[in-house]
Amino acid sequence: METRIGDAAGSIWQYLEQHSEATLSELKQGTKLSDQLALLALGWLAREGKLSLVQDRQGLKISLRKV
Numbered sequence: 900m901e902t903r904i905g906d907a908a909g910s911i912w913q914y915l916e917q918h919s920e921a922t923l924s925e926l927k928q929g930t931k932l933s934d935q936l937a938l939l940a941l942g943w944l945a946r947e948g949k950l951s952l953v954q955d956r957q958g959l960k961i962s963l964r965k966v
């Protein structure tokens with residue numbers, strides 16, 4: 900399972916590199932990940948400090964953290 904989560908995290912990373920910012924719905928649709936796998940991968944990336952998560956009126960915006 901950890902390998903699948905790592906692969907999903909890579910898919911999310913690539914999607915965000917191309918689109919710079921996305922909602923959870925956009926990420927799931929763009930990467931074709933299930934709800935569970937997308938959330939697990941986002942948690943992995945967030946725990947590693949790789950993501951910027953911003954809540955606004957339209958919802959949660961997810962992007963890669965700038966170094």
